[in-house]
Amino acid sequence: MIEQIKANFTESIQTKIAAGEVLPESIFKASQMMVDALIHGNKILSCGNGGSAGDAQHFSSELLNRYERDRPSLPAMALTTDSSTITSIANDYSYDEVFSKQVRALGQAGDILLAISTSGNSRNVINAMEAALSRDMTIVALTGKDGGEMAGLLGPNDVEIRVPSSRTARIQEVHLLVIHNLCECIDDSLFPEQDAE
Ligand SMILES: O=C(CO)[C@@H](O)[C@H](O)[C@H](O)[C@H](O)COP(=O)(O)O
Numbered sequence: 531m532i533e534q535i536k537a538n539f540t541e542s543i544q545t546k547i548a549a550g551e552v553l554p555e556s557i558f559k560a561s562q563m564m565v566d567a568l569i570h571g572n573k574i575l576s577c578g579n580g581g582s583a584g585d586a587q588h589f590s591s592e593l594l595n596r597y598e599r600d601r602p603s604l605p606a607m608a609l610t611t612d613s614s615t616i617t618s619i620a621n622d623y624s625y626d627e628v629f630s631k632q633v634r635a636l637g638q639a640g641d642i643l644l645a646i647s648t649s650g651n652s653r654n655v656i657n658a659m660e661a662a663l664s665r666d667m668t669i670v671a672l673t674g675k676d677g678g679e680m681a682g683l684l685g686p687n688d689v690e691i692r693v694p695s696s697r698t699a700r701i702q703e704v705h706l707l708v709i710h711n712l713c714e715c716i717d718d719s720l721f722p723e724q725d726a727e
């Protein structure tokens with residue numbers, strides 16, 4: 531197991547190095563889409579399953595509260611947190627609808643959906659993207675592997691940030707780094723005068 535643990539560290543580091551070569555432009559583009567939405571009074575909704583649900587909440591908490599510097603709260607909402615809403619939608623309709631029904635209720639034109647899936651094939655995330663497109667929202671998709679079905683849904687105004695790995699855990703580890711970079715770019719763009727701690 532010790533060798534396996536070491537190999538996991540090595541693989542994670544190598545995945546981050548590979549991602550650092552190919553993802554910075556799309557991360558920056560996604561951050562500027564978010565900045566533009568926030569400047570215009572729009573908000574960011576986020577969703578994903580399992581570890582990606584945690585990532586969706588990690589991102590929204592950093593906008594609603596803060597990332598590294600004191601600055602005003604920014605409007606974001608994870609669609610993964612309201613157990614009453616999620617269980618009733620899953621119970622009465624389908625688990626595939628748990629995010630899309632919330633997007634149709636809360637999403638407004640100009641808002642952004644941060645859609646997170648390592649496979650790109652989670653049906654409830656795909657349905658949330660379709661709901662977002664029907665609401666004239668734009669999409670930032672964090673994916674991995676071959677981008678899955680999610681990659682094929684994106685238009686020219688959307689951004690896919692696809693981690694070059696086929697292993698779910700390694701992809702998730704890079705997704706968190708992507709989220710922190712998005713937060714840093716947003717803060718630098720909107721609040722350049724506030725110093726990071
Ligand atoms: O955290 C992990 C694995 O590291 C799991 O909970 C994982 O997120 C779940 O299996 C998800 O359902 C996978 O969904 P996705 O990334 O393919 O959309």
Ligand SMILES: [Zn+2]
Nearest residue numbers: 580581699702
């Ligand atoms: Zn995990």
